[in-house]
Amino acid sequence: MSEQKSDIPEVFLKPYNAADHEDTIYQKWEESGYFNPDVCIEKGVTTPDAEPFSIVLPPPNVTGTLHMGHASMLAIEDILVRYNRMRGKRTLWVPGTDSAALATQSKVEGIIYKQEKKRRDEIGREELLKRIDVFAEESKDTIIGQTKKMGSSLDWSRYAFTLDEKRYKAVMEAFIRMYNDGLIYRGARSVNWDPNMQTTVSDDEIEYVEQKDPFYYFQYGPFVIGTVRPETKFGDKYVVMHPDDERYKDYHHGQTLEIEWINGPITTTIIKDEAADPEVGTGVMTITPWHSAVDFEIAERHGLEREQVIDERGLLLPIAGEFAGQHIKKARPLIIEKMREQGLVVDIDENYMHKIATNSRGGGTIEPQIKEQWFINVNKEFTMGQSEVPGVHAGDQVTLKTLMIKAVENGGVSIFPDRFERVYYNWINNLHDWCISRQIWYGHRIPAWFKAGEVKVQIDSPGEGWQQDPDTLDTWFSSGLWTMSTLGWPDMTEDFKTYHPTTVLETGYDILFFWVARMILMSTYLTGQVPFKNAYLHGLVRDEKGKKMSKSLGNIIDPLDMIEKFGADATRLSLIVGAAPGNDMPLSEDKIRAYKKFANKLWNISRFTLTNLADADFSVTAELSPRDQEILDGLHATVAEVGADIDKFNLYLAAEKAYHYVWHELADKILEESKEVLNGADNEAKLARQTVLKECLTSSLKLLHPFMPFVTEVVWQELLEDMRDAEMLMVAKWPEKIDR
RNA sequence: GACCGGUUAGCUCAGCUGGUAGAGCGCAGCAUUGACAUUGCUGAGGUCACAAGUUCAAGUCUUGUACCGGUCACCA
Numbered sequence: 001m002s003e004q005k006s007d008i009p010e011v012f013l014k015p016y017n018a019a020d021h022e023d024t025i026y027q028k029w030e031e032s033g034y035f036n037p038d039v040c041i042e043k044g045v046t047t048p049d050a051e052p053f054s055i056v057l058p059p060p061n062v063t064g065t066l067h068m069g070h071a072s073m074l075a076i077e078d079i080l081v082r083y084n085r086m087r088g089k090r091t092l093w094v095p096g097t098d099s100a101a102l103a104t105q106s107k108v109e110g111i112i113y114k115q116e117k118k119r120r121d122e123i124g125r126e127e128l129l130k131r132i133d134v135f136a137e138e139s140k141d142t143i144i145g146q147t148k149k150m151g152s153s154l155d156w157s158r159y160a161f162t163l164d165e166k167r168y169k170a171v172m173e174a175f176i177r178m179y180n181d182g183l184i185y186r187g188a189r190s191v192n193w194d195p196n197m198q199t200t201v202s203d204d205e206i207e208y209v210e211q212k213d214p215f216y217y218f219q220y221g222p223f224v225i226g227t228v229r230p231e232t233k234f235g236d237k238y239v240v241m242h243p244d245d246e247r248y249k250d251y252h253h254g255q256t257l258e259i260e261w262i263n264g265p266i267t268t269t270i271i272k273d274e275a276a277d278p279e280v281g282t283g284v285m286t287i288t289p290w291h292s293a294v295d296f297e298i299a300e301r302h303g304l305e306r307e308q309v310i311d312e313r314g315l316l317l318p319i320a321g322e323f324a325g326q327h328i329k330k331a332r333p334l335i336i337e338k339m340r341e342q343g344l345v346v347d348i349d350e351n352y353m354h355k356i357a358t359n360s361r362g363g364g365t366i367e368p369q370i371k372e373q374w375f376i377n378v379n380k381e382f383t384m385g386q387s388e389v390p391g392v393h394a395g396d397q398v399t400l401k402t403l404m405i406k407a408v409e410n411g412g413v414s415i416f417p418d419r420f421e422r423v424y425y426n427w428i429n430n431l432h433d434w435c436i437s438r439q440i441w442y443g444h445r446i447p448a449w450f451k452a453g454e455v456k457v458q459i460d461s462p463g464e465g466w467q468q469d470p471d472t473l474d475t476w477f478s479s480g481l482w483t484m485s486t487l488g489w490p491d492m493t494e495d496f497k498t499y500h501p502t503t504v505l506e507t508g509y510d511i512l513f514f515w516v517a518r519m520i521l522m523s524t525y526l527t528g529q530v531p532f533k534n535a536y537l538h539g540l541v542r543d544e545k546g547k548k549m550s551k552s553l554g555n556i557i558d559p560l561d562m563i564e565k566f567g568a569d570a571t572r573l574s575l576i577v578g579a580a581p582g583n584d585m586p587l588s589e590d591k592i593r594a595y596k597k598f599a600n601k602l603w604n605i606s607r608f609t610l611t612n613l614a615d616a617d618f619s620v621t622a623e624l625s626p627r628d629q630e631i632l633d634g635l636h637a638t639v640a641e642v643g644a645d646i647d648k649f650n651l652y653l654a655a656e657k658a659y660h661y662v663w664h665e666l667a668d669k670i671l672e673e674s675k676e677v678l679n680g681a682d683n684e685a686k687l688a689r690q691t692v693l694k695e696c697l698t699s700s701l702k703l704l705h706p707f708m709p710f711v712t713e714v715v716w717q718e719l720l721e722d723m724r725d726a727e728m729l730m731v732a733k734w735p736e737k738i739d740r
Numbered sequence: 741g742a743c744c745g746g747u748u749a750g751c752u753c754a755g756c757u758g759g760u761a762g763a764g765c766g767c768a769g770c771a772u773u774g775a776c777a778u779u780g781c782u783g784a785g786g787u788c789a790c791a792a793g794u795u796c797a798a799g800u801c802u803u804g805u806a807c808c809g810g811u812c813a814c815c816a
Contacts (some may be wrong), residue, residue, distance in 0.1 A: 015778070205746095208813095224815065240816080276816080284816035294816075354815065419744065423811070424741060430812070485808065544752085580766085583745090585809090586752065590765075599777045608775030653754085656763080668780075673773095 009718045012610070016603035018567025018596070026148055029713075035155045037090045045731040046090050053084040053091045056483050056498035056532075058507045058515070060100035060161060063107060063139040066146035068549060068587060069508060071559035072579065074150040075572040076538055076651060077506050081153055082706040083646050084503075086734040092499050093153060094486045095138060096160035098204035101443040101475040102361045106197060106444075108132045111618075114675040125441050132442050146560060151568045155732065158495075160486045162478050163444065170445045170485035171478045172459050176524055179457045181382055183400065183525070184436070186448075186455065188372045190289075190296035191435050192357065195314045196364030199439040202474055203432065204513050207360035209638045215352035216336065219344050221259030221268060223284040228354060230335050231328045234262055234320045235307040236286035240298060244271040245283050262339060263321040273298050291368050300673045306370060312365065327394050374437040374446060374471070374661075376400070376570060378521075387528040394528075403524045404428050404517060412530040413520060416649050417582040420509060420537055427513050436474045443472030480518035483531040504649075505532035508540060509582055525560060536649050537582050541575065544588035562592050569594035569708035575643050576655045577705060598659060599711045600664055602704065605667050606715045609697045612678050613690050618722065631670055631692050638665075640737050644701055666696055698723060699735040 042048040055077050060070055077093060083477060085091040108131055109120055120128055139275055140161075147154070156278060178184040191200045213228050239257075241248045242571070253272040258265060258515035268286075275283055275298050289299035289306035294353055299306050316331055318324045323331045339345050349379040354683055357366035377400075384396045384403075391410035392398060398406075400498050405428055415421045437446060449456045449466040456462045479491070483505070487496040500524075507515065516535050523531035543555040550556070562571045574596040624632075638661045645654035670693075677689045705712040709730065716729035725731035 012775090015776080069765090127776095276812090280815060287816075292816080294814085423744065426812070481803095512809095525814050546809075588752095591752090592780090597776095601776070604776045604778090606775090611775070656754085660763080667775090671775075672780085684783085 011714075012603070012607040012707070015709060016600045016714075018569060018599065018710060019564065020491050022149070022151070022563075022568055022710045025713050026151065029153065029728070029730060030156070030384075032728055032730075033424065034085075034728065035093075035153050035156070036157050037092045038621075040085070041090070043462065045726070046085075046088060048090075050088055050090045050504070051090040052095070052498050054487075054502040055081060055487050055506065056094045056502055057096060057152075057503050058505075058511075059096040059160075059479075059482070060143050060147070061100040061103065061111065062097040062136045062143065062161065063104050064102065064143055066143060066150075066559050068557055068559055068575070070147075071150055071571060072538055072541050072575040072585075073506060073508070074147060074152045075575045076536070077504075077710070078092055078150070078152050078572075079442070079576065079646065079655075079706040080504060080506070080649075082730060083643075083734065085730065086702065086705065086732060087155070088733065091218040092155055092158070092162055092495075094158050094160065095144075095145060095147070095152075095156060096162070096482070096486060098479065098664060099136065099161070099163045099442065099475065102197070102438065102440055104136060104203075105132060105440050105442040106361070107647075108135050111135075120441075129236045149560065149563050150572065153709070158486070162475070163480075164459060166488070167481070167485045168444060170481050170489055171473065172447055173490040174481055174522060175447055175464075175473070175475075176457055176459075177526065179375065183377050183380060183382065184374060186372060186374050188357070188370055189375065189435075190293040190368050191371050191373055192359075192363055193312065193369040193371065195312060195367050195646070197359065197440070198312065199368065199556070200435055200437065201359050201361070201369065202435055202476070204476075206357045206366060208355035209358050210353060211356050212351060212353055215349040215354075217281075217346040217348070218234060218339065219346055220261070220284075221257050224282045225284055225286050226281045227286075228352065229288075229322075231316065231320075231332050232288045232291045232309050233286065234316075234323075234630070235290075235309050236261075236288055237266055237268050238271050238299075238304055239268050239284060239286050239358070240271045240273050241284050242274060242276045242278045245276070245278045247278075247283065258345075260342070262335065262342070262344070266489065271298070271302055271304070283697055290370050293368050296368075296370065299410060302685075305715045306393050310367060312369065313430035334738065335594070362712065365606050373435050374448070376434040376436055378431050378433055379687055385528060387524075389524050389528060389530060390526075392524070393690060399420060400521050400525060401428055401431060404520050407520050407524050407530050413535055416537065417580075420512060420535075420582060424512060424517060426555045427517065434474075436477050437469075437471040438474055439471055441470075441472065443475060443615060444478055445469070446471050446473060450504060476514055476518050479515055480522035481526075483519060484523055484527060486649070489527065493517055501530045502532045504534045504536055506536040509537040510540065539584040540582050541577065542586050544586050544590075557589060557592075562589070566592045566596035567599060567710065568615055569599050569710050572705055573655060573659070576651050577659065578656075579652050581649060595598070597707060598663065600710055601663055601667060602700075602708075603699075603715070605671065606697060606718075608671060609693050612674075613720075613723075616687060616690040616694075618691065618694070622684055622685065622691055624688050624692070625685060628688050628692045632695060635661075635696055639699060639703055643734065644704070655707050658707060662700050662704065666700060670696060694723060698725075701729060703736050705729050705732075 032036050037046060041048050058073060081091055081093045112118055112123060134332060164451040175184065192206055194201050214227060215228050216230055219225050220239060223733055227233060251270045253270060255270040257268050259268055276283060287295035287298055289295045289304065290308045291310060307319060308317055311317055311326055314328050316323050316328060317328050323335060359366060379399050379401060381397050381399055384392055384394055384398050389407050390412045392407045404427060408415060408424060415424060447457055447459050448469040449462050451466045483500060483502050487500050489496050519531040523529055547553060547555060570592050574587060574592040577671050642654045642658050674693060675691050677685055680686060701716055703714045713729045716724065
């Protein structure tokens with residue numbers, strides 16, 4: 001080893017090993033305080049009047065662990081944040097976690113049942129909540145620690161939890177205002193009831209699962225009707241047909257017939273309604289408004305009676321006669337047996353495929369029920385207050401639906417990729433009133449009080465004898481406030497004034513409806529502002545064959561394993577390159593390994609460059625050759641292109657260009673050809689090239705920093721003092737213009 | 741059924757406002773002990789799903805067809 005090489009920091013004498021550096025670097029960043037824009041202003045790396053750039057982190061479940069979906073979200077957002085911070089913007093990225101009410105409560109209930117064989121009513125509300133809190137608090141550190149492992153430059157001083165004090169305040173404010181404006185109402189409507197979890201579930205949380213069941217044809221007076229659910233049919237006393245169906249033109253609306261039915265003779269009434277499709281079966285159906293949303297609507301239209309047949313646990317009620325008290329599953333074959341004896345069974349199709357509604361949050365089969373619940377009315381007109389939403393003015397008559405549409409239509413919110421804008425409109429046009437009350441305990445309790453048929457909506461008890469509604473709010477109600485509540489709303493804090501509307505909301509396209517749409521609804525209504533100017537929707541991370549990662553398939557790639565093996569930088573880059581917004585992306589361990597090689601390549605580029613700069617005297621200015629100038633122009637062009645791609649959210653292109661430049665331009669061409677100059681006799685030419693290489697190295701580090709923050713920062717820390725324009729790379733200036 | 745994507749090299753995909761095909765991985769050959777255990781160079785491989793249309797010119801625009809995928813709705 002020569003004299004010169006001993007000047008090189010010892011750290012470079014081994015291949016780059018991410019595990020040796022990442023934790024210490026993250027700690028340094030945290031200690032520096034630069035994740036907090038206020039500190040950046042204080043220390044002079046940002047100015048108080050700089051343009052703000054803000055992102056609010058989609059909060060992961062407090063009891064969850066980091067998966068590749070999170071990892072890709074964190075990588076994308078951190079790139080945007082680091083890049084904009086280096087550009088000198090007042091950059092804020094707010095962290096938080098979500099209670100995931102339903103999922104968390106059922107998880108804890110499960111644990112308790114396993115250990116103590118006790119159900120929720122035996123534990124009691126207060127005790128259960130206490131245990132859930134303990135559980136949530138314990139697991140919180142896991143997800144936060146894992147988030148840090150990815151290198152996320154989140155401002156932890158602004159950490160928020162969906163159920164904490166400040167968020168509670170925002171939720172109460174929102175509920176009460178919506179109630180006072182008549183946008184929240186209580187009503188008995190058809191809801192999705194989960195008999196397992198004993199709660200309602202919103203339309204969006206339902207997952208339809210295909211299943212084969214027998215389809216029965218029954219004689220219903222002169223008609224033949226079909227059903228998969230004979231157990232709901234006891235109370236059917238309306239028979240519906242299309243008004244234009246020629247086959248039934250002799251029957252008229254409102255006509256009554258005496259017929260023989262399961263439990264003896266009944267009176268049935270003819271209803272003519274367009275909901276009956278003449279093409280389906282015989283074109284005639286009976287309805288069960290209590291246990292079907294569609295039937296409920298028909299009953300609403302004609303003011304029909306409705307009767308409950310099945311209770312909340314799935315047991316038949318007295319209307320079922322001899323079957324009362326039995327569970328629907330057990331009763332079905334017995335009911336069929338009886339009907340067969342009565343000669344009511346016309347035919348049975350054993351191979352009928354249909355989709356049944358299940359609770360996607362780990363519950364059971366949905367049983368529609370009519371229940372008294374709280375709803376948000378999305379079609380009610382109200383007068384818009386103060387508005388910054390493009391195309392909507394104070395005093396306009398709007399509905400929540402029109403607000404949601406206009407916010408996007410007029411460019412207040414841009415959705416990337418833009419094809420999702422059409423998906424968004426489509427969803428809004430099919431949107432029904434949103435049921436927001438849940439019969440679970442973990443969540444924000446509804447601020448409504450009952451006494452002798454009276455209802456009052458307020459936070460504190462109105463006094464003696466008033467009972468608070470035991471229900472809690474749908475978790476998406478509070479999530480809908482997230483951009484606002486994390487920035488201090490309903491108080492007009494400095495944070496809210498500075499950072500709201502946020503610049504970007506970045507999340508998976510799978511929660512466009514759950515969350516993105518609801519934030520737009522809440523924010524436009526409550527503040528007259530859009531919640532974010534841009535919605536960037538990323539795709540799902542799949543395995544190398546394009547399959548969804550799942551435990552049962554055993555194809556999960558754990559980001560923490562990958563970080564340990566290949567480093568966070570490699571993991572990040574593997575999730576960015578090739579990941580066009582909105583497209584699913586295949587990921588393999590090989591791909592991550594490839595970017596570990598790249599981190600090492602950069603390491604060696606740095607070592608080579610530093611070795612060859614050790615004897616340079618930069619106080620002397622050397623004349624650049626045309627080739628030197630060409631190299632700098634190439635560098636400049638690359639930096640500009642990468643920046644432009646990030647600005648356009650084309651991170652996959654930006655990352656690829658940066659990668660390609662550093663490896664195949666800087667390393668393969670520039671460094672290779674420089675060897676001759678550096679070892680040559682022409683000292684002037686040598687110094688000129690050294691100056692150029694210094695520029696190439698520092699700019700490349702900056703260029704790559706948003707994508708691979710750790711290795712670039714490690715190298716930066718080893719640079720000589722006069723090569724750096726900042727103590728830390730994370731707050732160094734993005735090389736927008738190279739003055740030469 | 742409605743809507744939205746996709747179909748380009750063996751694999752995964754890029755190709756912006758139309759100007760005779762690109763990357764990574766893989767494969768084959770050569771070189772290299774080096775800034776690099778994780779390297780470099782060279783090469784093979786494509787009638788861009790199919791058909792018609794617009795155009796001087798079509799992966800690129802239009803229409804239709806086929807297949808694959810997704811989302812939503814519905815089946816009483």
